[in-house]
Amino acid sequence: MADLCRIGIDTLGSETPTSEIVQGALDFARGHEECQLVFVGREDELRCVREFGHSVVPCEESISQYESLIGILRHKRNSSMKVGLQLVAASKIDAVVSTGDTGALMALSRQVIPMLPQFDRPSIIKRFDGKRGPVWMLDLGANIIRKLSLLVQFAQMGSAYAKAIGRLERPRISLLNIGSEARKGPQVLREVASMLSRTASLNFVGYTEADQLFDGTTDVVVADGFSGNVALKSIEGAIGISHYFIEGELRAAGLDDSELAISVAQRVRDKLSAQAYNGASLIGLNGIVVKSHGRTDRVGIGSALRLAKEEIKAGVPSFLKSFQFS
């Protein structure tokens, strides 16, 4: 049973109903028998999962996105999110998945799980599917300050992460900017670029503009959390309007009842949705924390659990910990 993956799921405090989270998790577990799930949340909503061999950690307190971070850190001592993170910190589970508020997850993760020694703050990383394979982007909203030392650490984290989980030998690292020419963008990005290009252990390839994200010219794109989050959500918005136009045009062409058109549109939708709604991870911590999209459905929960399992198998935190930069 050395390969057993114990994954916790925070079932409270998101826009996704607990029943949908449970359904998505059970669907996932059916295809992944080596995964044992630990549901954190209200006993009465979770009782059914025991029938499938999973466990429940009862917990009543949830966190809403409208609460202040100080209030959450000081007064919410037994929220489902915090309990899930504590299970990771105590090695009772190998990873936790939460659909809750990103800011709260970031703040509580830092309170509960130690940072890896090389890094000052966690960062949020996510995979997108480009034309020629995966591309990872970080930070997607954990740190909104555009600061040299943080951006350099994100490049290191991202490089190690892409090696561990993407099995890339020398991931191509680039910096999100608003032009590829040297004079473009703020001064601090030029300083980061200069430092990254002098770091022998990193394969820094220069600036990436957001319209090149999917082109296969880079493996890891580094951004401050504000710009990264804007990019992520702009992609979500553009994908939403793409679905909207596709459906409108199928209707206009009288194809909205055609089985073939529906199945093609559905496959396009699935591929596009994966871009936006798959899980993202908090990295830089000595533990695995996966953030599922707040407005996800059962398919999204399955994606987040799959990501947690991949990170367990790849040993992400110990890989990042052992990684030396020069």
Add this chain to the structure above:
Amino acid sequence: MADLCRIGIDTLGSETPTSEIVQGALDFARGHEECQLVFVGREDELRCVREFGHSVVPCEESISQYESLIGILRHKRNSSMKVGLQLVAASKIDAVVSTGDTGALMALSRQVIPMLPQFDRPSIIKRFDGKRGPVWMLDLGANIIRKLSLLVQFAQMGSAYAKAIGRLERPRISLLNIGSEARKGPQVLREVASMLSRTASLNFVGYTEADQLFDGTTDVVVADGFSGNVALKSIEGAIGISHYFIEGELRAAGLDDSELAISVAQRVRDKLSAQAYNGASLIGLNGIVVKSHGRTDRVGIGSALRLAKEEIKAGVPSFLKSFQFS
């Protein structure tokens, strides 16, 4: 002839070949007889346009995106971009369209065309087509600093612009942020929000996240030029990958030869492309300057010319000039 629109076109210095620019412009002019075009560029490439009643201002010097702004401002005294802007400043034409480098266009515009008295710096604004109508976003890359006074001015410019060109009575103004809750984002955005909500002449409705851009909850989204440009290019990237997936799935379904499927896919493509590749405008100047996308085609040139014509008809600079904020 009071309604004649005289529009200049800078035909050099972009990734779009002059022949494609000329073709797009002539296509546009055929449907807009009140528009008289003035082509700025190499005589030998432009001779043909005279046959159609348009004029040529001969000019050999082009600006590349790799030149330094200081070099452009000091030494490129007769570039096609600068000559086009000078024709606007001298009221010899009513608007100019350029496919050239954004940074150069911004710098030369400020050198050649006076600012409107209320504003410190020009901003780049662009219309997107949302689910319930147009939405404008600014700044898309003219000013990369996130500064209170500039963001407030962008809100004022954007509001006046949406009134003039969108004929909206009280445009809903919002601020791009990475969360809609009050605690999200950098401090300066909270200060801007506070100031905008106290400005009686503005209909400020709060924060917008980039995934809500197309939802019809706001008319004008205000951002610093770095974030705005990241949003714009992320949308372009996501639309590119949407096309890619649509084509792949049509091929996989054996529909890539079906006339109906091709025509539906083409209409989806056209609608999506309009999001990304229509023209954007520099506003805040006492003159009309439209930036066409650098990698545009003849259809994009037509869109940019149409936008220039709309701004001439709406009297954008004089509308912005007369606008009082309180």
